[in-house]
Amino acid sequence: xxxxxxxPGELPPLFLSRMQALLGEDYxxxxxxxxxxxxxxxxxxxxxxxxxxFQELSPFSLSPVPWCPSGFIVSPDAQPxxxxxxxxxxxxxxxxxAMAVAEILAPLPGERVLDLSAAPGGKATHxxxxxxxQGFLVANEIHPTRVWDLTENLERFGVQIAAVTxxxxxxxxxxxxxxxxxxxxxxxxxxxxMFRKSEATRSQWTLEHVHSCALRQQDILQAASRMVKPGGTxxxxxxxxxxxxxxxxxxxxxxxxxxxxxxxxxxxxxxAPGKPTWAPQYQHHPLExxxxxxxxxSVGEGHFIARLQRLDGSAPPSSHPLGMFKTILxxxxxxxxxxxxxxxxxxxxxxxxxxxxxxxLYLLPDGLPDLxxxxxxxxxxxxxxxxxxxxxxxxxxxxxxxxxxxxxxLPLSSGDPALLAYLRGESLPSSxxxxxxxxxxxxxxxxxxxxxxxxxxxxYPHGLRWR
Numbered sequence: 001x002x003x004x005x006x007x008p009g010e011l012p013p014l015f016l017s018r019m020q021a022l023l024g025e026d027y028x029x030x031x032x033x034x035x036x037x038x039x040x041x042x043x044x045x046x047x048x049x050x051x052x053x054f055q056e057l058s059p060f061s062l063s064p065v066p067w068c069p070s071g072f073i074v075s076p077d078a079q080p081x082x083x084x085x086x087x088x089x090x091x092x093x094x095x096x097x098a099m100a101v102a103e104i105l106a107p108l109p110g111e112r113v114l115d116l117s118a119a120p121g122g123k124a125t126h127x128x129x130x131x132x133x134q135g136f137l138v139a140n141e142i143h144p145t146r147v148w149d150l151t152e153n154l155e156r157f158g159v160q161i162a163a164v165t166x167x168x169x170x171x172x173x174x175x176x177x178x179x180x181x182x183x184x185x186x187x188x189x190x191x192x193x194m195f196r197k198s199e200a201t202r203s204q205w206t207l208e209h210v211h212s213c214a215l216r217q218q219d220i221l222q223a224a225s226r227m228v229k230p231g232g233t234x235x236x237x238x239x240x241x242x243x244x245x246x247x248x249x250x251x252x253x254x255x256x257x258x259x260x261x262x263x264x265x266x267x268x269x270x271x272a273p274g275k276p277t278w279a280p281q282y283q284h285h286p287l288e289x290x291x292x293x294x295x296x297x298s299v300g301e302g303h304f305i306a307r308l309q310r311l312d313g314s315a316p317p318s319s320h321p322l323g324m325f326k327t328i329l330x331x332x333x334x335x336x337x338x339x340x341x342x343x344x345x346x347x348x349x350x351x352x353x354x355x356x357x358x359x360x361l362y363l364l365p366d367g368l369p370d371l372x373x374x375x376x377x378x379x380x381x382x383x384x385x386x387x388x389x390x391x392x393x394x395x396x397x398x399x400x401x402x403x404x405x406x407x408x409x410l411p412l413s414s415g416d417p418a419l420l421a422y423l424r425g426e427s428l429p430s431s432x433x434x435x436x437x438x439x440x441x442x443x444x445x446x447x448x449x450x451x452x453x454x455x456x457x458x459x460y461p462h463g464l465r466w467r
Contacts, residue, residue: 011034018242022241026296029297030295033295033296038197039299039301040074040078040095041074041095042074042093043068043070043091043094044091045091045158046129047129047159049090049444051072057085057090057442060078062075065099066269066298067103067266067269067270070099073096073299080093084419085414087156087446088156088441088445088446089157089444090444092121092125092126092157094122095197096299097193097295097299097303099126101123101235103126103130103266104235104265104307105182105233106130107127108131108135109132109135111131112136112181112182113127113131113180113181114180114183115138115140115186116172116184116220117140117142117185117186117220118150118164119141119143119150120149120150120153121150121157122153123184124150124162125153128154128162133160136161136162136163136366136367138163138176138180139154139162139163140164140166140167140172141166142168142169147166147377156399160380161380162365162380162381163368163378164376164378165374165375165377166376167374167375169220169224171374172223172227173224173226175372176227176369178310180232181229181233182233183224183225183227183233183234185237187213187220187237188216188217188220189213189217189240189242189245190209190210190213192205194239211244214242214244214245217238217249218249221234221253225257225310228310229310230310230311230312231309231310231312232310233308233309234307235307236249236250236253236305237303238304240302243275243279246290246306247274247276247282248278250282250290251285251287252282254308259310260308261311262289262290263307265291270299271291271293272293272294273289273292274290274291274304275288289306291306327355328354333361336391340384340390340393343407344408344435344436345406345407347404353366356386361382362378362380362381363381364381365381368380382396382397383396383397393448395459397448398446399445399447402445403443403444408451409439410430410437410440410449412440412446413442414441414442423446423465424466425460425465427457428456428458429454429455429456430449430451430456436450437449437451446460447459
């Protein structure tokens, strides 16, 4: 548990009275939980190591999250965001109940997935891990600043299959049509489930805000549904308790979409059913199949999750071309890139689906459709930049590599003073062959350096350097 304890008296009085009316005899336990510290968790990056491997490596006291095999509750005195393992992308700091969403969506390797409102990247990185970096993931965020947080987190996690877009749901729906196996809508909401962690969310809460969120959610859900292929799934989630944003939104959607059904929930510890009686006008729909996670009955702060499925044959398949979005590298650039690969890496196979944006080189996910005029931050795995006469690798390229794939490494341990010097951007003494060198922590990549005459010139990004 974290130390961000909040007391019920700081909560909006109208919120408390609403919850008392909804929960009845269960309300005292709900109210009492707000006098307790909030939960904090981390999710292991299974693209890099298994949960059991991390448990052996971790300096933190951990206890498992019951609905997520890679998720753990962190001890109260832990500061995992300040540990170098976080910089190496070995885990993502995530509220425990949020880990349930991708587990319920359950994408498979090779599938086509859209995360429609993806920043800051917790669920997007989880989806990529479940997909084993196979298939493709379109991670979209409409906010022009938050989309860069999303990009940074995907890069640190070593995600190779994500195209990051900065678009409206409507433009995405018009462009892609019904082409995704899975669509995730983690909808913008009033955030009642985050009250114990966020003073700003508590102070901004009003009943009018709840109602405006519900209207917005209906519109986004409508756009999201247009991108689910027949037989595909649409997961809708919020971190709020308000029925107006949960059961009512799903009930209204089902009322107008006979081509979708609400699937039965997964059975996991602490998963409670949806509440049809809280949306009485839609009680004839099986709203109890939705999942609620309550802070007084679980190790999470609160979530609502509904897994919808589009019926087979209920919509025409997308006619949008797949796998056509690639560039043939000009011979001079191809030689520069191949020189880097030959001189620096070993045991790595890259497909030939490249894209060049300005001087930036990307490796595209297999099967990624042409993104056309969509505002795209990164169309795939950013490999690096072409300079006048050479190729320079990106930090994203380093974080997506295993140490065994580099010809030259500088192995450091988490307790090594040289590691902190590297993270601060300092050059390091390093004997050996000249050339690009992968710096590792406890065997995992953390960034590049370039060895020149027994000195490792630091290539850790300026914006990420530790102070």
